[in-house]
Amino acid sequence: MHAFAVQPDDPAIHDLDLPTPRPEGREVLLKVLRAGVCHTDTHLREGGYDLGSRGQMSLKDRGIEYPMVLGHEVVGVVEQTGADATSVGAGDIRLIYPWIGCGQCRHCRAGHDNRCSAGQNLGVARHGGYAEYILVPDEKYLVDIDGLDPSWAATLACSGLTAHSAVDKVLPLEPDEPVVIFGAGGLGLTAIAILRARGHQNICAVDVSERNLSLARDMGAISTALSGPGQDPGDISRAAGGPAGAVIDFVNNGATAATAFDILAKAGTMIQVGLFGGEVTIPTAMLALRMIRIEGSFVGTLAQLHDLVGIAKTGKLPSIPVAERTLSAAEVSRALDELTRGGIAGRIVLTA
Template sequence: MHAFAVLPDDSTIHHLDIPTPVPEGRQVLVKVTRAGVCHTDTHLRTGGYDLGSRGLMNLKDRGFEYPMVLGHEVVGIVEQVGDDVESVRPGNVRLIYPWIGCGECRHCRDGSDNRCAAGRHLGVARHGGYAEYILVPDEKYLVDIDGIDPSWAATLACSGLTGYSAVDKILPLEPDEPVVLFGAGGLGLTAIALLRARGHRNICAVDVAERNLALARNLGASSTVLSGPGTGAKDIRRVIGGPASAVIDFVNNGATATSAFEVLSKAGHMVQVGLFGGEVTIPTALLALRMIHIEGSFVGTLSQLQDLVRIAQSGKLPRIPVVERALSAEAVSGALDDLATGAVAGRIVLTA
């Protein structure tokens, strides 16, 4: 089968021919029709994450295997099933939950695969969706998306699920309590749509691009702040009329994390999502005196994705902008370049 992969110490996307997997047991072979492009793919392509003064977290040194076929936002058509599969059959269109764990630890047994310390995520530790086919290790990870546009549905597997999980962590709040979101790309726009769908009214989006802020207002942000040199917590507080009850940081670099902490009210909730890297210094006494709750958030559970899809099917979730491009080595490379430089409003989905 055709696959588009990154090699070790080489950011070029290569066109490879690799054997087509044959499903066994509860495994399902899916023919890829949609593959979303995510910021996580840009980090996997460059080989690591910025840890500030601790340097680079090198993925190859941590056991990640190359060549790596990226792509974890995948919709496709069931091509072939293992002998023990009961819930799907060839021809079914399904969204894939990619955040798969070891299947044995307590987190996996509880349905929280995303918390597994030995995760075997599709598009990360297993070959992903930038390919002709993808092998799903268990039929339970396939989600029916009947009635939803497949390109938009693909984004729900990561940007949608990540936004849903982060919003889950700050709610319930009173509808008019200020919530600040750093980053109005695909993740931030999804979170705004979800907050509005769940009845929240006071939402401030912060971004470096006015184009993204315009989209945020269209999706329901009640206020926006154009970030730039010299912009800080005081500017955000002035716009929202005081401190924020909660902050979700979809950028999560040193500057945004610092502003996120400073903008919070007493007993405020700070959810760190983005992987742009860096570090932040927080006064420990203030952390205790102000009773600030800081929490990291990484994607979400299979049950949360199923809930999110049901919300989308109900028509209560506004659709974020999606740009479609053909699935090829050149398109994967170009999409990752555009994403890394901030040249994309919404999400890119590659179509086969």
């Protein structure tokens, strides 16, 4: 099969000819129909994450094997199943939950694969969806998306799920209590849509792009604040109508994290999602006196993905802008370059 992969210390996307997997047991082989492009893919191509003064976290040192076929927002059509798979058959179209754990640890046993320290995430630790075919290790990771646009549905596996999980961590709140969203790209827009679908009213979006803020207002943000160097946190609080009961930071660099801490109300919640890197210094006494809760959030559970798809099927979740392109080595490379530079409105989805 054709697959589009990254090599270590090499920004090029390579068109490789790899053996087509044969499913066994509960495994399922799907022909890829859609593959979303995510910032995580840019970090895998770069080889690591920025840890501020601690340097760079090398993915090779953490056991990621190259060449790696990226792509974890995948919709496919079932091509072949292992002998023990009974819930799907050839021709079924499914969204893939890619955040797969070891299956043995306490987190996996509780249904929290995304917390597994030995994760086998598709498109990260196992070959993903930038290919003709993708092998899913268990049929339970396939989600029925009947009635949904497959390109938009593909984005639910990561940007949608990540936003949904982050929103779960801040609700319930009073509907008019300010919630501030840093970053109005694909994830931030989805979070705004989910908050509105779940009845929250006071949402303030913060972004460096006026175009993204316009999209945020279309999705249901009540107020917006244009971000930039030397921004006064008070400007965001005034735009939101007061200190924030919660902040969800889809950027999560040193500047946004520091501002998020400053604009929180007493007993507020700070959910750090983005992987743009850096570090932040927080006064420990204020952390205690203001009873601030800081929590990292990484994607979500299989149950949360089923819940999100259920919300989408009701029609209560407006879809974010999606730009479709052909699945090829050139288009994978172009999409990753554009994401790295910034300025993408919504999500890019590659179509086979």
